[in-house]
Amino acid sequence: xxxxREIRKTFNAGTPNEVxxxxxxxxxxxxxxxxxxxxxxxxxxxxxxxxxAGTFFVDSGSINLSGQNVTRWPEHRRALMIGRVFQxxxxxxxxNLSIAENLALAARRGLTRGLxxxxxxxxxxxxxxxVHGLGMGLExxxxxxxxxxxxxxRQALTLLMATWLKPKLLLLDEHTAALxxxxxxxxxxxxxxxxxxDKLTTLMVTHSMHQAVNLGDxxxxxxxxQILHDFRGAEKxxxxxxxxxxxxxxxxxxxxxxxxxxxxxxxxxx
Amino acid sequence: xxxxxxxxTIGLILSLLALGVFISFRIFAFxxxxxxxxxxxxxxxxxxxxxxxxxxxxxxxxxIVAGALAGATTGVLHTRFKINGLLSGILVMTAxxxxxLHVMGRSNIPLLSARTVVTEAQNILASxxxxxxxxxxGGWAVSSHDASLLLFFLAIAAAVGAVLFVFLRTDLGTAxxxxxxxxxxxxxxxxxDGNMMxxxxxxxNGLIALAGALLSQYQGFADVQMGIGMLVWGxxxxxxxxxxxxxxxxxxxxxGAVMGSVLFRLLVAIALRWGLDPNxxxxxxxxxxxxxxxxxxxxxxxxxxxASHA
Numbered sequence: 163x164x165x166x167r168e169i170r171k172t173f174n175a176g177t178p179n180e181v182x183x184x185x186x187x188x189x190x191x192x193x194x195x196x197x198x199x200x201x202x203x204x205x206x207x208x209x210x211x212x213x214x215a216g217t218f219f220v221d222s223g224s225i226n227l228s229g230q231n232v233t234r235w236p237e238h239r240r241a242l243m244i245g246r247v248f249q250x251x252x253x254x255x256x257x258n259l260s261i262a263e264n265l266a267l268a269a270r271r272g273l274t275r276g277l278x279x280x281x282x283x284x285x286x287x288x289x290x291x292x293v294h295g296l297g298m299g300l301e302x303x304x305x306x307x308x309x310x311x312x313x314x315x316r317q318a319l320t321l322l323m324a325t326w327l328k329p330k331l332l333l334l335d336e337h338t339a340a341l342x343x344x345x346x347x348x349x350x351x352x353x354x355x356x357x358x359x360d361k362l363t364t365l366m367v368t369h370s371m372h373q374a375v376n377l378g379d380x381x382x383x384x385x386x387x388q389i390l391h392d393f394r395g396a397e398k399x400x401x402x403x404x405x406x407x408x409x410x411x412x413x414x415x416x417x418x419x420x421x422x423x424x425x426x427x428x429x430x431x432x
Numbered sequence: 433x434x435x436x437x438x439x440x441t442i443g444l445i446l447s448l449l450a451l452g453v454f455i456s457f458r459i460f461a462f463x464x465x466x467x468x469x470x471x472x473x474x475x476x477x478x479x480x481x482x483x484x485x486x487x488x489x490x491x492x493x494x495x496i497v498a499g500a501l502a503g504a505t506t507g508v509l510h511t512r513f514k515i516n517g518l519l520s521g522i523l524v525m526t527a528x529x530x531x532x533l534h535v536m537g538r539s540n541i542p543l544l545s546a547r548t549v550v551t552e553a554q555n556i557l558a559s560x561x562x563x564x565x566x567x568x569x570g571g572w573a574v575s576s577h578d579a580s581l582l583l584f585f586l587a588i589a590a591a592v593g594a595v596l597f598v599f600l601r602t603d604l605g606t607a608x609x610x611x612x613x614x615x616x617x618x619x620x621x622x623x624x625d626g627n628m629m630x631x632x633x634x635x636x637n638g639l640i641a642l643a644g645a646l647l648s649q650y651q652g653f654a655d656v657q658m659g660i661g662m663l664v665w666g667x668x669x670x671x672x673x674x675x676x677x678x679x680x681x682x683x684x685x686x687x688g689a690v691m692g693s694v695l696f697r698l699l700v701a702i703a704l705r706w707g708l709d710p711n712x713x714x715x716x717x718x719x720x721x722x723x724x725x726x727x728x729x730x731x732x733x734x735x736x737x738x739a740s741h742a
Contacts, residue, residue, distance in 0.1 A: 215620070241622030254620070256613035258680065263606055272622030275603035307680070323621070 163363050164191040164331055169213055169223030183209040184220065185387035191331075196357055196364045200374050200406065201384035202413065207367045208249075210384070211335050214365065216240040228330045242272025245324030245362075247317065247337040247353075254320030257309025261300060261319065264308050265289050268323030292322060296352070314345025318352055325356050332357065334366040338373075346370075350377070371403045385413050435701055437578045443697030444585040445650055446665065447690040448592055448643035450673065453666030454689045455636035459600075460612040460629060465521035465663050466506040467640050469528030470499040472659035474641025476532045479541040479654035488549045492645045499641020500634040502528060507630030525659075532656050539656045541648075548649035553584035581650070588646070592639065593686050599635075600682055608632050609682075640666075661714045664721055669693035671724040 171184040183206045191197060201207045213220050214227075216237035224233045232240050248254050255264050266280045266289075286304070294301040296318050300311075308316060317337060324332060334353060338346035354377060357364050368374055374381055381398050383391040383406075391409060393401055449471060456464035474495040481491035502524055509520035533539065557580030566573045599605045610618045611628040619625050640662075648654035673692025677684040704710060 236624070237619045238622050238624045241620055244620075246620045248616070248620075253614070253616050256610040256617055258613045259606070259610055264610075266603075267606060267610055267618070267621050270603055270621075275607050275623070277599070277602045277604055280601055280603050280606040 163193045163195075163228060164189070164214065164365075165224075165226040166190070166210075166214065167224045167226075169210075169220040169225065171209060171213060171218070171220050183387050184213060186223070187384075187387070187389060189382070189389065191363055191365070194361045194363055195380055196362075196378040197366070197380045197382060198374050198378040199365060199367045199382045199384060200369070200371070201390075202410070204386075205384040206387040207384045208335055209387075211333050211365060211367055214331070215244055215246055215333055239272075243330040244333060245271070245327075245329030245331070246333045247320050247324050247335065249336040249339050251313035251317045251320070251340055254323065255308045255316050258307060260305050261293070261308050261311075262286065262289055262304040264319065265293075265304075265323060265326065268326040271323075271327050271329075273327075292326075293319075296322070312345070314341050314348060317341060317345070317349050321349065321352055321356065325360065325362065328360055328362070330363065332362045332364040334364065334368075336367050336369060339369055371406050374406060375401050375403055383409060434575065434578055435705065436698065437574060437582055439697045439701035440694055441578070441582050441585050441650065442647070443694030444582070444589045444690070445646045446643055446697065447589045447669065447693035448639050448646070449662060449666045450669035450689040450693040451592065451596055451686065452636040452639035452643070453663065454670050454673075454685065455596075455632055455639070457667060458612075458670060458685070459609055460632055462510075462517050462612075462629070462633070463521070463663075464503070464506060464633060464636065465518065466502055466524045466528075466633070466637055467521075467663045467666060468659040468661070469525035469532070470502045470637040470640045470659075471644035471647075471662050472532045472654075472656060473502055473528055473535070474499045474644030475648035475654035475658060476535040476541075476644075476656070477641070478645035479543055479648050480535055480537070482543055482546040482548055482649070483541060485547070488547055488552055488649070492549055492642065492649075495645035496638045496642045499644070500638035502641070503633035503635070503637025504630050506637075507626075507633040511626035511629050529656070536654065536656060541654045542652065543649060543654065544652045549646065550581065550584075550649045554580055557583065585646070585650075589690050592642070593690055596639075597683055597686050661717065664714070664717050665696070666693075667721050668717055668724070669696050671721065672696055675724075 166187060166189040169184055169187050173181045173183055187206070187210055189210075199207045199210065212218065214225060216232070216235055216239070219234065224231060226232065227240070227243055246254070256267070259267075262281055266285060269285060289304055290301045293304065298315055298318065300315065300319070308319065311319070321337070337353070338349050341349060350373060353366075356362065364378075366378065379394070379398060381393045381401060382389055390413070449467065453467060456462045456467070477498045478491045478495040481494060482488060506520045506524045509515045509523060510517050515523070554577065558576065561567065561576045561580070566575050567579050568574070600609060607618060607623045608628050608631065611623065611625045611632070615625045618628070644658070647658070669692040670689050671692070672695055673688030673690070674685065676691050676695070677688035700713065704713075708716070
C-alpha cells in the first residue's frame, strides 16, 4: 500500500538553522492497517506525514503509494489518493464558504472540476444524511459559513471531507491536539469509527499516550528523524501507557548521556 | 439630470472594473495593480480594431482576451516564479504602458467617427423608441440617447454580474473561492492552487479590460493615461458595495460591487459639481479607501476598550 524507502529531508541546509528532520526513514504499510506515530518534539513525525502528503519533496529516497511512485508528484496530484486532517482545525476548511460548499469541494477531491453546479439536490441530501451522523445538529445549518463553527465541529467536518471519497491513505496529523478534551474525544471516536467502517489505511500522529495505546494495530515511535521502535500485532495490543513512558524516559536518558559525553570530550580535546 | 445619467452610466461601465477587483482583492486577497494597465489595454486594443473598421463586438471580445492574458502573466510571475504579488503586478503594469503605446501607435485615439458598441446600441434602442427625442423618467425629460445608453450598460453589467455569480458557484468557481480562502486545504483536496490563481487573475483582468473597452467607446476616445488610479477606484467601489449590502453573501457582494461603483461615480459627479478641484479627486479617493480599510480595526479596538472598562 504505502512504501516509504530511506527518505531524508533537511530543512535550511547549510545555514545555522539547519534541521535534519528525516534521516533515512523506512516504512511499509499493509492495506487496511491503522498505524499510530508518536515521538518527542522535533522527532520528525509530522514531517514524515507531510513528506507522504507531498507538502515538500524529499531530498532522497522514494515514496510508493498503491503501486505508483509518487516521490516527485506535487501535493495536489497525490490528493486523489490521500485524505488529510491537520492539527489546526482552521487548516482543513475554507471559513468563508458554507458547510455545504466545503463538503462539495471534498466530494470532488482529486477529480477534475468543471462548470457544473457545485451543489445539487442529490448531493445536498447525501450531505444532510452524512452530517446528521455526526450528531452535532449541523445538518440544518449546511448553508452557514464554516468559519462560524467551533474547532471541534470544524475538525469533525474536515474528517468527513477527508473520507468523503474513500482515500487509499488517510493522514491524521495530531488532529485533536488543538481541541478541548470533550471535542477531542468526540473527534477521536469518529475517526476510529470511520477508519473501522471503511477499513482505511491510516497514519495517525498523536501526542496522547492514551490514544496511542488504545487505537490502531501498529505503533511507531520516532526519534531524531528515525524510527526507533515498531510495535505490531500482539505486542502493540499489550502496550500500556507506562511502557511508552518508559521508552520515552530511555530516549531522554540516552540524549542526556550524548550531550554530557559530547561536552566532556569537548572540554578535553578542544 | 443629464449629468446624473452620465455618472450612473460610467458607474455601470466601471462596475465591471469593480467586479474584476472584487475577484483579485476579495477572493484572492491579492492587490493586483495589473488593473491599471489592463483597463488601458482593453481600451487600446478595442480602439485600434474599431478605427480599422472591425465589428465592435469582435473588437471588444479581443480586448477581453488581451486583458485576460495580462492577468495570467501576473499570475504566472507570482505563482511559478515566486515573485511578490504586488511586484508581479507592477512589472506587468509597467510593461503594459509601453505595450499600450505600441498598440495604439500614439497616446490618444479618438473614436467619434467609428462604429462602436455604443452606436450599435443606439441604433437598436432608437428603433425601439421610434425616433422620439426624449423619454420621461419619473417626470424628468431625458434624451433618448442618454436613456438608451444607460439601459444598454445596465444590461451588460447585470449580465456580467449574473454570469460571474453562476461561475463562482460551479465546481471550478467554488474551488477558486476556496483557493483564496485556504490554499492549504484546497491543495489537500487536489486543486493546483497556482493554476487557480492564474485563472482567477485572467478572469479578473478580462473583466477590467472589458470595462476599459466599453469606457473608451462610451467617452469616444482611448487614452494611454486612462488607467491611472483605477485600482483604487475599483477598491472604493467594492468597499462601498460591501457597506451597502452588509452581508458576506456571494450574490449580494456582486450586486453590491455594481451598486458601489454607481454610487461612487454619483458621489464623484456631485462633488465635482459642488466645486471639488478635479486634481484632488484621486487624493480624496485614496483617503477614502485608506479610512475604509483602517476603520473596521479602529472600531473593533474602541469596542474592546469599552468592553474592558465596563
